[in-house]
Amino acid sequence: MKYSPLNFARAFTDVLRDTPKDGHPALYKRFAMVLENNNALNDAPKILEKIKKIIAREDGISIIKIETARELKNPLILKIKSLFDKASDFSLKTNPELIAGLKITIDDETSIDNSLQRKLKCLK
């Protein structure tokens, strides 16, 4: 039977919660073997993303994705990060298609879009 990435992620996070910290390395090995036995190694990136989301939600951590039109310098990155909770998980991406400005996605659910690409689209 083929299990969805969400099913693997939920099962893993449940076991992880019940396993003491020193048992984690062995748990990771066993989980990898489970994925191999179920021919789900190709879905590993998706499963890892789901695990990250579940853990973040349980711990009250927001996953913040920052997309900018060009590479930003450190002071500016820190200024943007200071707008959010320090415990948030940040990822940065350069997307020239934005033309200018930036776009922030919080937990893949809310988007704060101040890019020139969107403003030009509204003109149409």
Next chain:
Amino acid sequence: MFEIIEKLKKEIAGIKNDVEISSVGRVIEVADGVLKIQGLRSAMSQEMLTVETKNGDVSAVVLNLEENSIGAIVLGDFKKIKTGDEVKSTGEVLGIKVGSELIGRVVNPLGEPVDGKGEIWKSGTTPTSYPIEKKAPSVLEREFVKVPLHTGIKAIDSMIPIGRGQRELIIGDRQTGKTSIAIDTIVNQQKEKGQKIPICIYVAVGQKESNVAKTISELESAGAMKYTVVVLAGASTPAALWYLAPYAGCAIGEYFMDKGEDALIIYDDLSKHATAYRQISLLLRRPPGREAYPGDIFYLHSRLLERSAKLSKEKGGGSLTALPIIETQLSDVSAYIPTNVISITDGQIYLEADLFYQGIRPAINAGLSVSRVGSSAQTKAMKKVAGKLRLELAQFRELQAFVQFASDLDEGTKNKIKRGQMITEILKQDDASPLPFESQVLVFYAALNSYFDDVEINNLKIVEEKYLDYMRGRHDKDVIEPISQTKELQPAIEEKLKAAIGNFKKTL
């Protein structure tokens, strides 16, 4: 040059420099016109979504609200969408722009013109938008159906009368004349005197586009496109548009009904509509039921057809009459979808392939056809002349097996058989030749009062044509017009009619 600069200046002034904060989701699965989306926790059922792809935005509508994802159907080219694309909610439930500008136009279920005649709405105007899904009028908002809607087809107007606000199903096998009845009804509306022509909406679901083009051409030649809107979801369009087309047509009809006008809508056909809904439901992984249809297949049609009604005077007095069409397989009216729709509608017109091949056209089986509104939706004139028609035909059907033994039967039986044959011949009618109700009254009066008993069955059609020409030429003002205006056959007019028939017969 100056105009270009002004246009650019307006555009620059129009740029909004604010930040957009919106709920977003992400496409996690896309196949066969159906999307699975993660996120958008506050999405509503039937809400419009916009999928932002590299090749432009594509619209979708939410159908499934699941625990961890949303199922949506794509209202455009799903091949542009790939997993990972961002999806934004519009906050609006699926709707269609409505207005009198739609009359004479051919549109798709999203309200976009497909007839090549340019934009429907003038720039700068904000047309009214009606939701595709809407609650049907309540019991208190309705009124009895009592105003007739004449189809122009003798067999229907005499024995299966339809009223404005009624739902009358047209059911039969393929190629038995279902669409012809519907088109003749539309064309006949302009022949009704003394009443405003109802706005007609023809919804083509999954029809071959060549057939729809032919239908539109027929409507144009008959001058019927002046009051008709065509909603087209052709055979080559996605199942999502087949699913939405009847609701879009109904929304257009409701606009006119709410304005106090009469409207007529034809759904051609709901069998294909059910098939499209089955396809979408299976792709959305909804549990299949009988014949793989989803569990709410009855509700699909009941909520559509309940929106057709006759509104009370307080609500404007408008009406929406529905003529849904269902195609049966091998005359099986006891199949799943036909029985569902028969139980919803206020009657059915049953077309039989056997009758069609015997040359009885329209191939209406009067025995199995019924109008639950009945003579409430008939003019007094028609009630008077055609009151006993059904009974006489029923008696003929009982005796039909004895037709071949006609020489060995008693006089009474022979007369009944001859009369039945004469009535059957009178009820035959050419395609695309709807007859106004006053002409039908004249024909039935003459035939059922034995004035044509001495006419050979084979010559009845020619005699009928000559008779109508005679009456239109010589008695238009003193017989036909009074019937048309008063909707009654008053004694004085009846006397004139008798005299006129007598004079006509002398000319034969």
